[in-house]
Amino acid sequence: MDGNGKAALGWMKGRTTRRSGALAAAAIAASLLGALGGCASGTDATSASESQAIQATARASATALPSWRDSKSRQDIVNFVERVTRQGSPDFVPPAERIAVFDNDGTLWSEHPLYFQYFFLLDQVKAAAPQHPEWKNDPAFKAIMANDIAGAAKEEKRLLSLIAQVSGGMTVDAYDKTIRNWLDTARHPTLNRRFTDLVYQPQLELMNYLRANGFKTFIVSGGTLEFMRPWSERVYGIPPEQVVGSTYGITYTMRDGQMTLVRGPKIEFINDGPGKPVGIYRHIGRRPILAVGNSDGDLQMLQYTMAGAGPRMAVLVHHDDAQREFAYDRKTSIGTLDKALDEAGKKGWTVISMKQDWSQIYPAARP
Amino acid sequence: MDGNGKAALGWMKGRTTRRSGALAAAAIAASLLGALGGCASGTDATSASESQAIQATARASATALPSWRDSKSRQDIVNFVERVTRQGSPDFVPPAERIAVFDNDGTLWSEHPLYFQYFFLLDQVKAAAPQHPEWKNDPAFKAIMANDIAGAAKEEKRLLSLIAQVSGGMTVDAYDKTIRNWLDTARHPTLNRRFTDLVYQPQLELMNYLRANGFKTFIVSGGTLEFMRPWSERVYGIPPEQVVGSTYGITYTMRDGQMTLVRGPKIEFINDGPGKPVGIYRHIGRRPILAVGNSDGDLQMLQYTMAGAGPRMAVLVHHDDAQREFAYDRKTSIGTLDKALDEAGKKGWTVISMKQDWSQIYPAARP
Numbered sequence: 001m002d003g004n005g006k007a008a009l010g011w012m013k014g015r016t017t018r019r020s021g022a023l024a025a026a027a028i029a030a031s032l033l034g035a036l037g038g039c040a041s042g043t044d045a046t047s048a049s050e051s052q053a054i055q056a057t058a059r060a061s062a063t064a065l066p067s068w069r070d071s072k073s074r075q076d077i078v079n080f081v082e083r084v085t086r087q088g089s090p091d092f093v094p095p096a097e098r099i100a101v102f103d104n105d106g107t108l109w110s111e112h113p114l115y116f117q118y119f120f121l122l123d124q125v126k127a128a129a130p131q132h133p134e135w136k137n138d139p140a141f142k143a144i145m146a147n148d149i150a151g152a153a154k155e156e157k158r159l160l161s162l163i164a165q166v167s168g169g170m171t172v173d174a175y176d177k178t179i180r181n182w183l184d185t186a187r188h189p190t191l192n193r194r195f196t197d198l199v200y201q202p203q204l205e206l207m208n209y210l211r212a213n214g215f216k217t218f219i220v221s222g223g224t225l226e227f228m229r230p231w232s233e234r235v236y237g238i239p240p241e242q243v244v245g246s247t248y249g250i251t252y253t254m255r256d257g258q259m260t261l262v263r264g265p266k267i268e269f270i271n272d273g274p275g276k277p278v279g280i281y282r283h284i285g286r287r288p289i290l291a292v293g294n295s296d297g298d299l300q301m302l303q304y305t306m307a308g309a310g311p312r313m314a315v316l317v318h319h320d321d322a323q324r325e326f327a328y329d330r331k332t333s334i335g336t337l338d339k340a341l342d343e344a345g346k347k348g349w350t351v352i353s354m355k356q357d358w359s360q361i362y363p364a365a366r367p
Numbered sequence: 368m369d370g371n372g373k374a375a376l377g378w379m380k381g382r383t384t385r386r387s388g389a390l391a392a393a394a395i396a397a398s399l400l401g402a403l404g405g406c407a408s409g410t411d412a413t414s415a416s417e418s419q420a421i422q423a424t425a426r427a428s429a430t431a432l433p434s435w436r437d438s439k440s441r442q443d444i445v446n447f448v449e450r451v452t453r454q455g456s457p458d459f460v461p462p463a464e465r466i467a468v469f470d471n472d473g474t475l476w477s478e479h480p481l482y483f484q485y486f487f488l489l490d491q492v493k494a495a496a497p498q499h500p501e502w503k504n505d506p507a508f509k510a511i512m513a514n515d516i517a518g519a520a521k522e523e524k525r526l527l528s529l530i531a532q533v534s535g536g537m538t539v540d541a542y543d544k545t546i547r548n549w550l551d552t553a554r555h556p557t558l559n560r561r562f563t564d565l566v567y568q569p570q571l572e573l574m575n576y577l578r579a580n581g582f583k584t585f586i587v588s589g590g591t592l593e594f595m596r597p598w599s600e601r602v603y604g605i606p607p608e609q610v611v612g613s614t615y616g617i618t619y620t621m622r623d624g625q626m627t628l629v630r631g632p633k634i635e636f637i638n639d640g641p642g643k644p645v646g647i648y649r650h651i652g653r654r655p656i657l658a659v660g661n662s663d664g665d666l667q668m669l670q671y672t673m674a675g676a677g678p679r680m681a682v683l684v685h686h687d688d689a690q691r692e693f694a695y696d697r698k699t700s701i702g703t704l705d706k707a708l709d710e711a712g713k714k715g716w717t718v719i720s721m722k723q724d725w726s727q728i729y730p731a732a733r734p
Contacts, residue, residue, distance in 0.1 A: 096606060172648060216608075229652045239463060240652030241583075241609075247649055252641040252667055259670060261648050274619040281539060281628050282614055283650065285596045285607030300619055303626060 064209040067202040067360040073315075074357065076350040077206065080313045084289065085213050091311040095214035099288040101244075101280060101301060102207070104221035104228060106294040106335040107317050108236065109199040110188075112326040114149075114334060116195045117227050120182050122149070124166045135162065168265030171255060172226065175263055180230050196231050197365050200317075202358045203292075207237060215290070220244045220280055222272035222297055244283040246271045276301035288312075294319065299340040302349065314349040316340060321355040431576040434569040434727040440682075441724065443717040444573065447680045451656065452580050458678040462581035466655040468611075468647060468668060469574070471588035471595060473661040473702040474684050475603065476566040477555075479693040481516075481701060483562045484594050487549050489516070491533045502529065535632030538622060539593065542630055547597050563598050564732050567684075569725045570659075574604060582657070587611045587647055589639035589664055611650040613638045643668035655679075661686065666707040669716065681716040683707060688722040 068074040084093040105111040125144055135141040140158035143151035152159050167175055183196055191198060207217045217238055219228060225247055229240040249264030271279040277300055280288065291298070291305035294317040302314040319328050319335065329337045344351050354361065435441040451460040472478040492511055502508040507525035510518035519526050534542055550563055558565060574584045584605055586595060592614055596607040616631030638646040644667055647655065658665070658672035661684040669681040686695050686702065696704045711718050721728065 096600070099608075225649065225652065233463070241466075241585075241650065243652065250645050250648060252644040252671070258674070259644075259667070261644060261671075277619040277626075277628060278617050281617060282592065283608065285592065285610065300626070304619070304628075307625070307627075 064212065065202065065205045067205055067358055069357055069359050071353075071357045073350055073352045076313070077315070080290070080311065081210065081213050081215075084311050093289055093310065097286060097289065098210075098213070098215040099218065099284060099286050100207075100210050100215045100290040101218045101220045101284075101288040101292070101305070102203070103293040103295070103298045103301070104219050104223055104245075106319065107292055107298070108203050108219070109195070110191075110325060111335050112319075112328065112332075113190070115223070116188075116198075117223050119186065119189075119195070120179065120227065121163050121166070122152075123182060123186060124178065125162045128166045132165070138162070164265040167263055170263050172250065172261040172263060175226060176230060179227055183231060193362070193365055196235050198362060199235055200354075200358070201360045201363045203317075204236065204363065206292075210290070211237065216242065218242045218244060218280075218284060218288075220271065220276050220291075220301060222246055222270065222275075224248065224267075244271060244279045246275075272297045274300045277304035280304065291315070292317070293340070295335045295337050296340050299343065302340065303343075306347070306349075314344070314347070316344050316349060316351045318351050318353050320353055321358075321361065323355075324361045325354060431579065432569065432572045434572055434725055436724055436726050438720075438724045440717055440719045443680070444682070447657070447678065448577065448580050448582075451678050460656055460677065464653060464656065465577075465580070465582040466585065466651060466653050467574075467577050467582045467657040468585045468587040468651075468655040468659070468672070469570070470660040470662070470665045470668070471586050471590055471612075473686065474659055474665070475570050475586070476562070477558075477692060478702050479686075479695065479699075480557070482590070483555075483565075484590050486553065486556075486562070487546065487594065488530050488533070489519075490549060490553060491545065492529045495533045499532070505529070531632040534630055537630050539617065539628040539630060542593060543597060546594055550598060560729070560732055563602050565729060566602055567721075567725070568727045568730045570684075571603065571730065573659075577657070578604065583609065585609045585611060585647075585651060585655075587638065587643055587658075587668060589613055589637065589642075591615060591634075611638060611646045613642075639664045641667045644671035647671065658682070659684070660707070662702045662704050663707050666710065669707065670710075673714070673716075681711070681714070683711050683716060683718045685718050685720050687720055688725075688728065690722075691728045692721060 065074055065078075083089060083091040084098065086092060102108055105115050105117075109116070122144055125141065129135060129141070129145070138155075138158055140152050140155035140162055143149070143155065144159075144162075167178075170178075183194065186195060187193060188195060188198055210217055217236075219232060219236070219238055219242065221228060221244070223245050225243055225245040228243050228245055232238045232240065232243050246267055247269045249266050249268045250261055251264065252259060253262050254260075255262060269275065269279070273296075276298065280301065287308040288305045289308070289310070289312045291302050291313075292315040293299075293302055298316075302316075306312055306314050316337070318337070319326055321327060328335060329341060341351075343349070352358070432441055432445075450456060450458040451465065453459060469475055472482050472484075476483070489511055492508065496502060496508070496512070499508075505522075505525055507519050507522035507529055510516070510522065511526075511529075534545075537545075550561065553562060554560060555562060555565055577584055584603075586599060586603070586605055586609065588595060588611070590612050592610055592612040595610050595612055599605045599607065599610050613634055614636045616633050616635045617628055618631065619626060620629050621627075622629060636642065636646070640663075643665065647668065654675040655672045656675070656677070656679045658669050658680075659682040660666075660669055665683075669683075673679055673681050683704070685704070686693055688694060695702060696708060708718075710716070719725070
């Protein structure tokens, strides 16, 4: 369940040391994450004759996906949507059951060189420094201030303690404002764009296409709820109530004479790996028929989706475009795709090549 | 947070003994519950002139509520809906923000003489008896088999242990089937109808009316998720993903050679009292503008709803109809309404008199 936590810290350590921290530390670290990126090639199990029969309509629908090249991946998706929405078809799925789940990091937006939520958390520590003179000689803090991420990661426990100190005890409203302010101003270190501009244009089109076909779209991410909700509706068209994520302990308690929701210092639920089917069960209560991920952290979500009866589809995004985005799969520690890649090959899941299947990666930048 | 758990056990003990069990026991007990019933009189804070201005349209809309008598409660609700949906009005609320939350037990269906989920759990223990010969001399088990509920409750710890043994370790699918089978066959001990026929017809109309006006309706109940979801869509029109409830620990694990979701023996989150605003925050992520409850277990949900900016409305159902349903408020231990009743009076919240405001309580029975 904390595979990504380990990966994240592994990355921060420049991949030189192995992870050793306490469970609590692992839990906090694991909250920062999402997924692990993928490659291979496969197909949704549509019969050849059925494929032919629906090709005409499929082509028409595909105009809804302008940033998708006319590839097998797009055809797989369009075929699937046509199959489950065609009235009277044996594969018809009633709209209420058309649940589509998307991982976030690496599936809907970029995740390199570090999960974006992690950039936020490090910036939070920096911003809180003036209120914490006692941090002055803390080695993790000193490393962060020197932008020495690998150095900070060597002080893992101290680092996680700093992160916990920054937001534990904040009201959820104050924390929400902090996130919104950061998203408005922070920029990606190498791509130099706002983080919410680093979402994938083809996926925005895919989610719109699915919703136009009666699907309900959900995010199912290892990231925390409150980090995604402020922008999921505006950017993805996914309302807050359809965001499933990791959760901190929250209590309803008295603060400044008013009852209010206050954040605890600890992660309560890690919605990653085997946590994703649990999060889906608790939040959605129906098994999805379509799941899209990009990493080993999504494997169980894809397996859980595919284990149900009737037509269903599993999709992986493969990060193979070093020029326009990033290229990584088995050997990275942020968004590692290894086991899920093998399984996609064996099971014939659809694997999107970002390089070949997408004509555009990001939307036009906001002014 | 375990106020209702205490109440439930208090009732089972025939109100003669006070509760004494361990925290774990309290947590399990508290899961069985929902709310605490109410009475008083108040009004939504609509100005007189505004009321007059919208009375014509309000009257028309009220035809959507045929089981509601033409009372102040109905007028309060219709006025509120008209205010927040009128384009260009300063009180206009965009559809995405029209979140309405309903408690379940005592608010959408009956809860006397015992929370219905509790009847299910006791029947489960009886049904599992053949697989548990070791229970033979257990005093709690013997009391249950003799339908001596007060006697069983005297053996609180043993009783809760039996309940935990029955479903802990079941797959969620198997548990779901058990619930569906029970709901199909079990009947209320005094009203002699299926439990899902003991929902309130006026509330079904209210939820339809709200949805027709762009509201998204949610259940926010102390009962557990899996007990409500199998029928919430068919009966209430509320899909599983809009049911917020108490949750058991669930793990995704290997069972008979397949990965599957398995129930743990323990409650992880109690969605009651101060837990309700937490459940709303985590599941919905927006503050409701309309909350309907019937007991002190709903007080914090109502307070949280009313503490936001803009137009908002809090409603209590008062169980004052001994002839057609049950009459109880401050002195009952199932659905106690005491503090919330006082607060409704002070704050002018709308209080529904089941006796006076509803021309019909239950829908026609299914064949």
